Amino acid sequence: MIEIVSVDRCIKCDLCVDACPDNVFDAVPNAAPVIARQDDCQTCFLCELFCPTDALYVSPLSETIEGSTEQDLLARGIFGSFRREMGWQNAKPRGTAGDLSYRIFETGTITP
């Protein structure tokens, strides 16, 4: 579930407000967006991809609040980890060419 919008990192571009499929955020004039409807979050992590400054944190817990702090997440290097693994940069898609998923079908265990 979405837990943190880092006010320090946020540049108020409001891309997450638009990109969230569940309309979780509300834009605030001259301020970082707020998490207005946390219960509606579907834990898809996609807002993190659309954040150009890695200011968002979605906890892997979809039904309970994790309660991580920004300080702890920074120390663990977790802000932006999904975006980095995917390869997106500055809210733009990158990284599909590095997909090694074809290995799933190499052994013949499953047929596409």
Add this chain to the structure above:
Amino acid sequence: MNTSDVRLDTDVLVVGGGPAGCWAAWNAAANGASVVLIEKGYVGTSGATAAGNTTTIYTRRGTTERAATVAQRVRLGHGFTEPERVERVLDRTLHNLDLLAEWGYDFPTYEDGRPYRGMLRGPDYLRFMRQKLIKARVKVIDHCPVEELLVSEGMAAGAIARSRRTGEALYISAGAVVIATGGCAFMSGALGTNNLTGDGYLIAAEAGAVLSGMEFSAQYGISPAYSSVTKGVVYFWGTFSDEAGNVLTAPGDRQSVVASELIKGPVYAILDKASPRLQEGFRKGQPNIFVPFDRMGIDPFTQRFPITLRHEGTVRGTGGLKIDNRAGTTVPGLFAAGDAATRQAMFGASTGGGGPNSSWAMATGSWAGEDAVRFVRSLGKNWRSRSVRTAAERPPTRPSGASTDIEAVLDIVKQQMLPLDKGYFRNQKSLSDTEHLLSDLWHDESWRTGRASKVREAEALIATSRWATASALLRKESRGLQRRTDFPDANPVLSRTIDTGGTDLIWTSFHNRAQASAAS
């Protein structure tokens, strides 16, 4: 209509912006039509594909690879798969994947440099399609759930939608409408399915559309117990165990083994059969599966973790709006594509999750777009002046009420549909109880207060649950995703599809023509 409300008109209206809707919109625009694509969430992140990485099927007709895929579908279809339909879907998929490559989608390559087109990364694919649609002058409208269809003399003629943000209504008149709203996962929390509440089924059924195969909706996906991530492919290389660590070795498919055990107690998984090479393949292909594990501090290849099953309904089951051999519903001018349409002709009674569904979305989406344009042209020049009315004559909701009532209603629906001993394993008594309870809920006006879009979503969930339950009651046998504990075997006499429909009064009937292919 208030004076502040917005009016639009367009040749083709596409409802829903996942892969099927995007391909419908692109093909309609490419055939010269004006197109509006309207989406409840955001085109690019909404729906089951956006949240994951999806296999596709890139095979050429006449090759051994193609033959293997078709044979697998026929085997798993339990009598309903039409081999030629599968061939046609895969022909169109190949064409569309080649188009994506031509347009510059950055497909991966094998280690020897050959292109690999068997995988599309959800957020990248849909973002790419979104940009393509904008360039093709499709009007893309986000965050606007459609509330009802407009009809004219029995034909689909547009829709009324409402902005989630402003509450403003949009009256969209159209020559043809494509329903591409996805399936319905009954608010189970399965990845990417929050917006998939059966809205398209409901608005189509109100206009008289027929649904089919709704009993084949009992598909559940494995996810870590704490998580939304129902990406099942990794579990082919997993070992399941009970609380005490005893390995589950019961016969049958893995979902059923896990389901039976979960009714008794916790179940754990470990992905211990994946080679280091495959582990790297998974990590470099499916970050959405592994980043959550990393954040939990779990190494799923060496540590076991608790799992659960989440209902995937008709998102990965095969029920949906009944269509002809392209994408035409039973209502003129109304087309259905992707998971919104029944996929029985391709996957029969088994899940089409992954490559089959993504291929189906490409093909039926494309056909829906093309046929919608053809339909608009057949109307002649004066269709914009025809008189239209709303398909549903509903009393307006009382905006003053609290939406806590709706949350309670959603909980009731979830309690009926999600539990494994009701939704996964079914029997006459539990289905009948559910049928009566949901009927009472539908006919109760007292909870229909608060935000109109929330009321509509709850109505769609109830209606979809009622069609699924009534169809499951009628099919007194077990076949694929329909598991009746009181009728544990397949009955050859029943290898016919089941149609359903209606809203106030739900009807069901076996299709009178046997559609079964020889194999089952």
